[in-house]
Amino acid sequence: MLFWPKLNSLWRNLTERQKVEADLANEIRSYRELLEEQKIREGADPVTARREASIELGGAEKLKEEVRDVRRGAAFDVLGAELRQSLRGLRRNPSLTVLGTTMLSLGMGACIVVFSIFQSVLLKPLPFREANRLLTISETRVDRGIDHASFSEANFWDVRSYNHSFSEVGAYHYDEANLTGFGPAEKVVACEVSAGFFRTLGVSPVLGRDFSYDDDRGGFRNSVVMVGNKFWKTRFGGDPRVLGKTLRLNDKAYVVIGVLPPGEPWIDDQLYMPFGYRPDADRTSWEFQVMGRLKPGVTGEAAQADLAQIAASLAQSFPKEDKGIGFVFTPSSTWVASDTTRRALWVLLGAVTFLLLIACLNIANLLLARGTARMREIAVRTALGASRARLTRFVMMESLLLNGLGAAAGLFVAYLGIGLIQSVEIRGIPRLADAGLNTWVLAFAVFIALVTGVLSGLAPALQAPASGIAAALRDGDRQTSSRGQGRLRNVLVTGEVALSFLLLVGAGLLIRSFKELMTVDRGFHTENRLMFTVSMPGSYWEKGIGKQFLDRFFERLKTNPQVLAAGAVNQRPVEGGDPGMGIDTPQSSAPPPWAGWRIVTPGYFAAVGLPLVRGRLFDENDKPVWIPKDVPPYPRRVILSDRLAKQIFKNEDPIGKKVVLWKGQSSGLAEVVGVVGDSRERGLAENPTLTVYLPYGTNALTSEFVVHTRDNPLALVPTIRSLVGQLDPNLPISDVRSFDQVVYRSVAPQRLNAILLSIFSVLALLLATTGIYGVLSYSITRRTPEIGLRVALGATRSNILGMTIREGLRPALIGVLLGAIGAFWLSRYLATLLFGVKPFDAVTYLAVATLLLATAALACYIPGRRAIQTDPASALRIE
Amino acid sequence: MSPSNTNLLQGTLDVLILKVLALQPMHGLGISNRIAQVTSNTFVVKPGSLFPALHRMEEAGWLTSTWGESENNRRAKFYRLTAAGRRQLKQETDLWARISAAMARALKAT
Numbered sequence: 001m002l003f004w005p006k007l008n009s010l011w012r013n014l015t016e017r018q019k020v021e022a023d024l025a026n027e028i029r030s031y032r033e034l035l036e037e038q039k040i041r042e043g044a045d046p047v048t049a050r051r052e053a054s055i056e057l058g059g060a061e062k063l064k065e066e067v068r069d070v071r072r073g074a075a076f077d078v079l080g081a082e083l084r085q086s087l088r089g090l091r092r093n094p095s096l097t098v099l100g101t102t103m104l105s106l107g108m109g110a111c112i113v114v115f116s117i118f119q120s121v122l123l124k125p126l127p128f129r130e131a132n133r134l135l136t137i138s139e140t141r142v143d144r145g146i147d148h149a150s151f152s153e154a155n156f157w158d159v160r161s162y163n164h165s166f167s168e169v170g171a172y173h174y175d176e177a178n179l180t181g182f183g184p185a186e187k188v189v190a191c192e193v194s195a196g197f198f199r200t201l202g203v204s205p206v207l208g209r210d211f212s213y214d215d216d217r218g219g220f221r222n223s224v225v226m227v228g229n230k231f232w233k234t235r236f237g238g239d240p241r242v243l244g245k246t247l248r249l250n251d252k253a254y255v256v257i258g259v260l261p262p263g264e265p266w267i268d269d270q271l272y273m274p275f276g277y278r279p280d281a282d283r284t285s286w287e288f289q290v291m292g293r294l295k296p297g298v299t300g301e302a303a304q305a306d307l308a309q310i311a312a313s314l315a316q317s318f319p320k321e322d323k324g325i326g327f328v329f330t331p332s333s334t335w336v337a338s339d340t341t342r343r344a345l346w347v348l349l350g351a352v353t354f355l356l357l358i359a360c361l362n363i364a365n366l367l368l369a370r371g372t373a374r375m376r377e378i379a380v381r382t383a384l385g386a387s388r389a390r391l392t393r394f395v396m397m398e399s400l401l402l403n404g405l406g407a408a409a410g411l412f413v414a415y416l417g418i419g420l421i422q423s424v425e426i427r428g429i430p431r432l433a434d435a436g437l438n439t440w441v442l443a444f445a446v447f448i449a450l451v452t453g454v455l456s457g458l459a460p461a462l463q464a465p466a467s468g469i470a471a472a473l474r475d476g477d478r479q480t481s482s483r484g485q486g487r488l489r490n491v492l493v494t495g496e497v498a499l500s501f502l503l504l505v506g507a508g509l510l511i512r513s514f515k516e517l518m519t520v521d522r523g524f525h526t527e528n529r530l531m532f533t534v535s536m537p538g539s540y541w542e543k544g545i546g547k548q549f550l551d552r553f554f555e556r557l558k559t560n561p562q563v564l565a566a567g568a569v570n571q572r573p574v575e576g577g578d579p580g581m582g583i584d585t586p587q588s589s590a591p592p593p594w595a596g597w598r599i600v601t602p603g604y605f606a607a608v609g610l611p612l613v614r615g616r617l618f619d620e621n622d623k624p625v626w627i628p629k630d631v632p633p634y635p636r637r638v639i640l641s642d643r644l645a646k647q648i649f650k651n652e653d654p655i656g657k658k659v660v661l662w663k664g665q666s667s668g669l670a671e672v673v674g675v676v677g678d679s680r681e682r683g684l685a686e687n688p689t690l691t692v693y694l695p696y697g698t699n700a701l702t703s704e705f706v707v708h709t710r711d712n713p714l715a716l717v718p719t720i721r722s723l724v725g726q727l728d729p730n731l732p733i734s735d736v737r738s739f740d741q742v743v744y745r746s747v748a749p750q751r752l753n754a755i756l757l758s759i760f761s762v763l764a765l766l767l768a769t770t771g772i773y774g775v776l777s778y779s780i781t782r783r784t785p786e787i788g789l790r791v792a793l794g795a796t797r798s799n800i801l802g803m804t805i806r807e808g809l810r811p812a813l814i815g816v817l818l819g820a821i822g823a824f825w826l827s828r829y830l831a832t833l834l835f836g837v838k839p840f841d842a843v844t845y846l847a848v849a850t851l852l853l854a855t856a857a858l859a860c861y862i863p864g865r866r867a868i869q870t871d872p873a874s875a876l877r878i879e
Numbered sequence: 880m881s882p883s884n885t886n887l888l889q890g891t892l893d894v895l896i897l898k899v900l901a902l903q904p905m906h907g908l909g910i911s912n913r914i915a916q917v918t919s920n921t922f923v924v925k926p927g928s929l930f931p932a933l934h935r936m937e938e939a940g941w942l943t944s945t946w947g948e949s950e951n952n953r954r955a956k957f958y959r960l961t962a963a964g965r966r967q968l969k970q971e972t973d974l975w976a977r978i979s980a981a982m983a984r985a986l987k988a989t
Contacts, residue, residue: 009938024934026946027907027956031926034908034953057926066927070935 010072024067028060082390086398090405096370097402100363103770104406106763107359108448109413111352112437114756115444116418118345120435121337127263129202133294134332137169137307139286143324143591151290153275154283155314155322156194159290162310165303166292170197173275173288177249178537178732182235187535187732190225190249192275198226198260200293203267207232208243208258211274223273225254230268232259247271250537264336283321284662291332300329320664336430344753344833350826351506354499355760355767356448359406360456361492361499362771367399367460368489369778392461399457400450407449411437414445421752459488489775493811494818496771500764501819501852502826507757508844509830509837514754516836517747523679523688524573525609528564529739530713531572534724534731535703546701549728554603556723562709562716567604568702571596572735573681574746576704582663583692584648592663595644595690596681599624599700604693605676607706608739613642615655615674618693624700625661625670636661636670637695644690645675661692683746685835706739713738753833765852769859776808777863788872797868804867808860809853816849892924892932894975897941897960897968906947906955907933933958941967 013020032053039049057063068077090097125131137159139149151159151171160169170193177190195211204210205226225247227235236242246253254273262268294303307327314322337345371378378391418435540546550568557566571577584592602618604610618639625636638659645654654672661668678688696702709716717736724733737745744751780787787800827839837844899905899913910933911924936942941964949955960968 023956026954028926028930030953030955031907034906034949034951034955037951037953038908038912063926063930066931067934070931070938072938 013071020071021064024064025060028057028063032057082394082397083401085394086401089398090401093370096366097405099770100366100402101405101409103359103362103767104403104452105409105413107352107356107767108407108410108445108452109417110760110763111356111448112410112414112441112445113417113421114345114348114352116414116435116437116441117421117432118349119438119440119444120431121345122333122342123440124431124434126332126335127203127261128332130293131202131332133296134201135292135294135300136330136332136335137290137292138328138330140326140328141324142326146594148328148330150286151288152281152283152286152321153278153288154281155325156288156290157277157281158314159307159310159327160194160196162313163292163303163306165295165298165306166200167295168196168200169290169292170194170200171288171290172197172272176535177271178251178535178730179247179249180251180730181248185730185732187533187734188231188249188271189269190271190273193272195274197272197291200291202293203260203263205258206261207240208256210258211272223252223254224257225249226258226260226272227256228260228268228270228272229262231270234269251539283318292329304329323664340833341430341749343829344749347506347830347833348753348756350829351503351757351760354503355764356452357455358496358499358764358767358771360452361496362767362774363399363402363406363452363456364459365489365492365771365774367395367402367456368492369774371395371460395461396454396457399460400453403449403453403456406452407445411442411445414441421756459492486779489779490811493768493772493775494815496768497812497815497852497856498819498822500761500768501816501848502823503757503761503764504848504851505819505823505827505844506830507754507761508848509827509834509839509841510750510754510757512841512844513834513837514747514750517684517750520680520684520836522684522743523610523677524739526739526743528709528711528713529608530705530707530709530716530720530736531739531742532705532717532720532736533572533703533734534705535734536701536731541699541701544698547696547698549731550601550696550702552727553723554601556727557707557720560716560719562711562719563707564710565603565606565708566706567601567607568696568705569601569604570599570700570702570704572704572742573608573679573739574683574742578682578689581661581692583644583659583661584663586658586660586669588648592660593644593647593690595641595692597661597692597694599694599696599702601696601702604702604706607708608679609708610679611677613675613677614645614653615639615672617674617676618695622673622695624697625668625694626699628699636668637673638670639674639676639693640672641689641691641693642675642678643688644692645672647690659692684743685747685750750833750835765855768852769855772808772812772856773859773862775811776804776860777866779807780804780863780867784867787867788874791872800868801861801864804864805857805860808864809856812853812856816852819852820845820849890971891922892928893936894968894971895922895924896932896936897964897971900942900958900960901965901968904945904947904957904959906949906957908955910958936964940964 035053035056036046036049039052040046044052126134128134137151139151139155140147141149153171156169156171160171163169172191172193175190175192176187179186179188193211195213198204198210206229208226211224211226227242227247232238232242236245242256242259245256247256248254249271254271260267260272292303294300304327311322311325311327315325334342381391382388415437418437422432422435536546536549540549554566557563571579578596580594580596582592583595584590600618602620602622605612605617618637622637623634625638627633627636638661640648640654640659648654648659649657654675657672658669659672660666661670676693679691680686681689681691694700707713707716707720714736720736721733724731790800823845824840831839895914895918896910899910899917905913907926907929911926911929915923933942933944937944937958941961942958943961944956944958946954947957
C-alpha cells in the first residue's frame with residue numbers, strides 16, 4: 001500500500017532537487033508574508049509585524065534543514081556529503097592515500113589470487129547432476145594393508161547387481177588406442193565404460209544416444225563409441241553429422257553414436273566404448289574405477305553397511321580371490337583435487353588472510369596517526385555540533401573508501417598475478433586455467449574490502465571523538481597524544497610482527513621441505529634423460545611385431561653417438577600407474593608383501609641410472625614370465641628392488657632363490673637373478689617403492705622409453721621421431737619430456753606453495769617494517785622537544801639511539817614471542833605438507849625470529865638517527 | 880505552565896493536521912491558526928514543527944499540495960487530504976478515542 005507515492009517522492013527528492021528546494025523556499029516565504037499580514041490585521045505596525053514573524057519562523061535555513069531531514073532519501077544526502085568529505089580528505093593527503101592503497105592492493109591482490117584458485121578448484125561444482133550423491137567405490141584388503149584399490153571386473157558386476165543403495169553404479173577402465181585416419185597416427189585416450197557410466201555421473205549426450213544396457217550385454221564387444229566434446233570440436237569441427245561415422249581405433253572400426261557435453265578436462269578429450277558383461281569376468285586384476293550414485297535418502301553409512309554384506313558374501317563365495325575384501329567410499333569432491341592440493345590451498349588461504357590482516361593493521365595505524373594529527377580539526381567539528389556518531393561515521397567512511405580503492409587496485413594486481421601463475425604452471429594444480437576474475441571473485445573482493453574497511457577503521461573511529469575537545473583546542477595539532485593511544489599503536493605493531501612471524505615460519509618450513517624434496521635420493525637419475533611414449537595397439541602383441549619394433553629401435557638408436565643408454569618400461573616412473581602383485585617365497589605363510597611390477601628391456605636400468613646391487617641384469621635370454629600355452633616351459637627370471645629383496649629374504653642372499661609371483665592368485669615360481677637399487681617410483685614425496693622387474697618379450701611389451709643422452713636430451717627428439725617414423729609410421733609418439741621435467745611437474749603443488757608463500761612472507765615483512773617504521777618515526781617526531789631536553793641535560797647520542805631502538809623493539813619482541821607460540825600451534829596443520837622437516841623446526845624458527853628482529857631494528861634505526869641529529873636548541877624552541 | 884508550552888504528544892500533531900484538513904484544503908498558516916482555534920490555544924504549532932510534519936505527511940501519501948491563492952490574493956501552498964489520509968484519520972481517531980477513554984478511566988480510578 002502506498003508504495004508508489006513513496007517511490008515517487010524518493011525519486012523526486014533525488015532527481016529534481018533544485019525544483020524541490022525552490023518550492024520549499026517559496027512556501028516559507030509565502031508563510032512569512034501571510035503571517036505578517038495577519039499580524040498587521042491584528043493591529044501591529046509593519047516593523048513589529050515583520051520582526052515577530054521572523055522570530056516565529058526561527059530562521060529559514062534551519063527550517064529548511066529540518067524539512068530536508070524528514071524527506072525520503074535524506075540518508076543518501078548525508079551519505080553523499082560524507083563521501084565527498086572523505087574523498088576530499090583523501091585527496092588532501094595524497095601520501096597516505098597512495099601508501100595505504102599500495103599496501104592494501106598487495107594484501108588484497110594476494111588474497112584475490114588465492115581465492116580465485118581456491119574457488120575454481122574447491123568451490124566450483126562438478127558438472128554432474130547432484131554431485132554430492134556421487135562417490136567413488138574402492139576395494140580394500142585391509143589384512144594386506146591395501147586401503148584403496150581399483151575394482152576387479154567380476155566384483156564390479158556383482159556390486160552392480162546386488163547392491164540396494166545406489167540408483168546407478170558405473171565403471172570405467174582407462175585405456176589408450178591408436179587413432180588412424182586423421183593425419184599421422186595418434187594416441188588417444190579411449191576408455192571402456194559400463195553402460196550405466198554416464199547415467200551414474202548424471203551426464204546426458206548433447207547429440208545422439210547414451211550406451212544402452214544392450215550395448216554391454218551378451219559378452220561381446222560392440223563396436224560403438226561416444227566422443228568427448230573437445231574431441232568432437234577439434235576432430236570433427238563440431239559437425240552434427242558425426243553420428244554414424246566410423247573411427248579407426250587400433251585398426252578396428254567403431255561407429256560414433258553420441259557426443260558428450262563439455263565438462264571436466266578428463267571427460268572432454270576422450271573416447272568411450274562399452275565393455276560387455278562376461279560371466280567369466282576376471283576377479284583378480286584390479287583395473288576398474290567404480291563410481292556410484294546414492295539413491296535419494298540413502299546415507300553413506302547405510303550404503304557402507306549394504307556393501308559390507310556384499311563383501312562378506314563375496315569373500316565366502318570366492319575365498320581365493322576375495323579373501324578379506326571390503327569397500328570404501330571417497331566423495332566426488334575429491335575428483336578435482338587431491339587431499340594434498342586441497343590442504344595446500346587451505347594453507348595458502350590462511351596465509352593470505354594473515355597478510356591481509358597485516359595490511360589492515362598498517363592502515364589502522366596510518367589512520368590513527370592521522371587522527372592524532374587532525375585532533376584540532378576534529379575538536380573544532382565537535383565544538384560546532386558534529387555528533388559523535390557522525391565523526392565516527394566519517395572516519396569509518398574514510399577507511400572504507402581507502403579499502404575500496406585498495407580492493408580495486410588489488411583486483412588489478414590479482415589479474416596480473418593469476419596470469420603470471422598460469423603462464424608458469426601448466427599441470428599439477430587442477431582447473432588452474434579456469435581461475436580468473438569471475439563474479440564469485442568480484443563478490444569476494446567487495447566482501448574483503450568491507451571487512452577490512454571496518455576492521456582498519458575500528459580503532460581510529462573509536463578514538464576520534466573520545467579525546468577531550470578543550471585540550472585539543474588548546475594544544476593544537478602538535479599536542480602529545482594520550483598514553484592509551486601510544487599503547488594502542490604498539491599493540492598494532494605487535495600484531496603485525498606476530499602475524500609476519502606466522503607467515504615467515506610457514507614459508508620457511510615449506511621452502512626447506514621443498515629443498516629436501518628436491519635433494520632427496522631418488523634412486524634413479526634424472527639429468528640428461530629423455531622420456532617419451534610409443535604406444536602399440538593390442539595387435540602388436542601377436543606375432544612378435546611389437547618385440548621386433550623394440551629390438552630394431554634400440555639397435556638403431558645405439559649407433560647414435562649422443563645416446564649413452566636406452567631402455568623401456570611399461571609404466572613411466574613418477575607419472576605412470578603402479579600395477580602390483582603379492583610376491584613371496586613359496587615356503588612363507590605370512591601375508592605376502594605387495595610390490596609394483598614393471599616390464600623392462602635389458603637397457604632400462606642403465607637408462608634410468610638404477611645401480612645393480614647383486615647378481616646380474618636381464619639379457620636377451622630372459623623371456624616374459626607369461627609363458628604362452630603353445631611354448632615349452634622355460635625358467636622364469638625376475639629382478640627385485642633392494643628393499644623388496646631384504647623384506648622377502650631378510651639377510652639371506654636372494655640370488656638363485658625362488659619366489660611366487662601373484663602369490664595368492666597363482667603359483668608361478670620365478671628365480672631371482674638380480675637386485676637393483678631402490679627408487680621413488682611413485683613420486684619424490686613417497687617412500688622408495690617395493691618393485692619386481694620382469695623381462696620384456698613378445699607378449700610383454702613396453703611403451704615408456706627412456707634415453708640417457710650425452711647432452712641436452714630434448715635435442716634428440718627429431719632423431720627419435722624420424723627413427724620411429726622410418727620403422728613404423730603407424731606408431732604415435734606422445735608425452736615427450738625430459739626426466740627432469742617429469743619430476744619438476746610432479747612437485748608442482750609443493751613448488752607453487754613454496755613460491756607463493758615466499759612472496760607473501762616478503763610482502764608481510766615489508767608491511768610490518770613499514771608499520772614499525774611509521775609508528776616509531778611518528779613518536780620520535782612528537783618527542784623532539786623531549787629529546788632536545790634530554791640532550792641539553794647531557795644524554796649522549798648513543799643513549800638516545802639506544803632509547804629509541806629499545807622502545808621500537810619492545811613491541812616487536814613481544815610480537816615475535818606471540819608469533820612463535822602461534823606458529824607452534826598452527827604448524828601442525830602444515831605437517832602433512834612437509835617433507836623431511838619437522839613442523840617445529842628450531843632452525844626455521846630462529847632464523848625467522850632473527851630476520852624479524854633485525855628488520856625491526858633497522859626500522860627503528862632510521863628514525864633513531866634522526867632523533868640524535870636533533871639540535872637541542874631548535875628542538876626546545878618548537879615548544 | 881502556559882498553554883503554548885504544552886508538549887505535543889507524539890502523533891498528536893499528525894491527527895490534528897489531518898482533522899483540520901478533513902474539512903477543507905488549507906495553507907500552512909491556516910492550519911496553524913485553525914489548530915490553535917479548535918484546541919482553544921492549548922496547542923500552538925510553530926513553523927519549526929509544522930513544516931517538517933506537513934512534508935513528512937505529504938511524503939507518506941496522506942496529503943497532496945498545490946499552489947493557489949489565499950483569501951487575500953497571495954500565493955500560498957494549499958494542502959489537501961488524500962484518500963489514504965482519510966483512512967489514516969479514521970484509524971488515528973479510533974486510536975485516540977481508545978487511549979483517552981483508557982487514560983480517563985485510569986486517572987479516575989484509586
